[in-house]
Amino acid sequence: MIEINNIKKAFSGKEVLKGISGKFYQGKSNLIIGSSGTGKSVLLKNIVGLIQPDEGEILYDGRDFSKPAAIQEIRREIGMLFQGSALFDSMTVLENVMFPLKMFTKMSPQERAERAQYCLERVSLDKAGSLMPSEISGGMQKRVGIARAIVMNPKYLFCDEPNSGLDPQTAITIDELIQDITQEFNMTTVVVTHDMNSVMGIGDHIMYLCQGHKLWEGNKDNILDTDCKELQEFLFSSELIRKLKS
Amino acid sequence: MISLGKYLIFLGGLFKKRERFQVYLEQFFEECIQIGVNSLFIVGIVAMFIGAVTCVQTAYNMVSPVIPNYIISTIVRDMTVLELAPTITCIVLSGKVGSHIAGQLGTMRVTEQIDALEVMGINASSYLVLPKLMAAVVMIPMLVVLAAFLSISGGYLAGTITGVINSHDFLYGIQYDFIPFNVPFALIKSVVFAFLISTISSFKGYYTRGGALEVGQASTQAVTNSCISVLLADYLLAQLLLN
Ligand SMILES: Nc1ncnc2c1ncn2[C@@H]1O[C@H](COP(=O)(O)OP(=O)(O)OP(=O)(O)O)[C@@H](O)[C@H]1O
Ligand SMILES: [Mg+2]
Numbered sequence: 001m002i003e004i005n006n007i008k009k010a011f012s013g014k015e016v017l018k019g020i021s022g023k024f025y026q027g028k029s030n031l032i033i034g035s036s037g038t039g040k041s042v043l044l045k046n047i048v049g050l051i052q053p054d055e056g057e058i059l060y061d062g063r064d065f066s067k068p069a070a071i072q073e074i075r076r077e078i079g080m081l082f083q084g085s086a087l088f089d090s091m092t093v094l095e096n097v098m099f100p101l102k103m104f105t106k107m108s109p110q111e112r113a114e115r116a117q118y119c120l121e122r123v124s125l126d127k128a129g130s131l132m133p134s135e136i137s138g139g140m141q142k143r144v145g146i147a148r149a150i151v152m153n154p155k156y157l158f159c160d161e162p163n164s165g166l167d168p169q170t171a172i173t174i175d176e177l178i179q180d181i182t183q184e185f186n187m188t189t190v191v192v193t194h195d196m197n198s199v200m201g202i203g204d205h206i207m208y209l210c211q212g213h214k215l216w217e218g219n220k221d222n223i224l225d226t227d228c229k230e231l232q233e234f235l236f237s238s239e240l241i242r243k244l245k246s
Numbered sequence: 247m248i249s250l251g252k253y254l255i256f257l258g259g260l261f262k263k264r265e266r267f268q269v270y271l272e273q274f275f276e277e278c279i280q281i282g283v284n285s286l287f288i289v290g291i292v293a294m295f296i297g298a299v300t301c302v303q304t305a306y307n308m309v310s311p312v313i314p315n316y317i318i319s320t321i322v323r324d325m326t327v328l329e330l331a332p333t334i335t336c337i338v339l340s341g342k343v344g345s346h347i348a349g350q351l352g353t354m355r356v357t358e359q360i361d362a363l364e365v366m367g368i369n370a371s372s373y374l375v376l377p378k379l380m381a382a383v384v385m386i387p388m389l390v391v392l393a394a395f396l397s398i399s400g401g402y403l404a405g406t407i408t409g410v411i412n413s414h415d416f417l418y419g420i421q422y423d424f425i426p427f428n429v430p431f432a433l434i435k436s437v438v439f440a441f442l443i444s445t446i447s448s449f450k451g452y453y454t455r456g457g458a459l460e461v462g463q464a465s466t467q468a469v470t471n472s473c474i475s476v477l478l479a480d481y482l483l484a485q486l487l488l489n
Contacts, residue, residue: 084357088362089353102269
């Protein structure tokens with residue numbers, strides 16, 4: 001479980017996060033939703049330590065992420081999928097997936113390749129290992145990103161808009177993949193999204209952000225009954241959700 | 247001023263929390279090829295022509311019959327070894343290597359590849375920049391030595407082909423009144439230039455914000471800033487070491 005307490009962050013005087021608290025549960029897909037520019041990515045970057053919060057506390061299973069001793073340990077347990085996949089473009093797909101193993105384990109090249117190949121199979125890309133990232137489609141890049149994120153057997157998986165820019169069908173495949181992996185390895189998964197399909201599909205736990213505040217928390221089963229005005233507007237801007245509701 | 251401070255902090259960060267030596271070694275060899283081997287052609291061409299032009303123009307300017315002909319090649323030698331080979335080569339490399347480094351790091355930044363490294367717990371600046379810095383400091387002085395050699399050869403060719411100086415005089419002239427310190431001086435200069443080019447371009451690339459447009463701007467800034475700093479350092483070193 002990851003617990004965040006009163007996270008605040010401002011960029012040159014402009015407050016982006018205005019005190020956010022919440023919990024992300026193990027073995028579940030925890031969603032952070034909200035409209036564009038509300039600070040979802042900034043919150044995620046605070047949680048994984050790419051940005052230092054101005055205030056607040058982040059606990060990974062009780063370990064304080066601001067303590068230098070804990071940071072190194074926790075970093076090894078984090079896997080992250082970036083909004084644009086962020087594959088290293090000078091390496092092949094297989095080398096990308098092997099990279100964390102090469103940096104952090106004492107595995108032999110043979111063992112590394114086997115482990116990486118296993119992860120590629122897990123995301124159904126076992127034949128793409130020798131291609132360069134520029135030679136594969138956006139959806140495939142996302143899947144390679146997932147393979148790279150899980151290659152070290154992380155306890156915590158973070159995904160920033162894993163299905164933005166993909167067709168609905170591929171998007172659902174990615175969502176299901178994330179959901180399966182989360183349950184299979186009992187990970188604490190945090191997904192930033194504004195895709196309604198994801199919300200209704202894998203939203204085990206949902207946190208709604210609006211202009212730097214957390215306005216609502218719940219799950220996919222009770223989200224449609226919310227009485228939070230902003231969230232209603234956000235949800236019912238989608239035709240699909242309107243149909244679902246009625 | 248603020249960016250000078252940020253640059254110094256960036257330099258400090260390079261040496262904090264490094265990765266395994268093995269990791270750097272692999273990267274180092276790759277960068278040596280990028281920075282060194284891939285620059286051979288352009289550096290060679292520029293050096294040959296600089297030498298040739300220096301020789302022909304010096305001959306053209308020396309109309310006095312009391313000055314012996316071999317002084318032409320002495321001048322070619324001193325001009326190239328002391329100034330033209332290190333400085334012009336490094337200006338050329340500011341363009342070639344500088345834009346390559348800034349473009350590469352800038353792209354990695356805006357496509358979140360640098361964030362990906364940091365999330366894994368890798369000191370991205372050190373992992374990416376140290377091998378480039380080391381490769382530059384090793385390869386650029388070698389390129390400068392080669393450039394000096396090729397410049398003098400260019401001068402020789404131009405001089406003998408056009409007939410402004412004969413082969414015997416040229417060879418005598420390049421040995422005449424030779425100051426040995428000029429060679430280490432040129433090497434010191436090229437090491438300093440190599441350091442400036444690689445770190446300034448890395449700095450510009452590493453802190454790119456935005457998208458493809460900003461990557462282009464970062465590249466341009468990397469080239470102009472490296473050029474200016476090379477020329478400034480050139481002047482300061484001449485003041486410092488030749489007085
Ligand atoms: N490094 C930064 N410096 C200054 N401002 C920033 C920085 N990063 C983000 N912001 C600002 O913070 C706000 C929230 O940005 P963020 O990227 O978190 O939005 P988001 O909720 O992820 O939106 P989207 O769904 O479009 O990705 C934006 O107004 C943005 O301009
Ligand atoms: Mg975002």
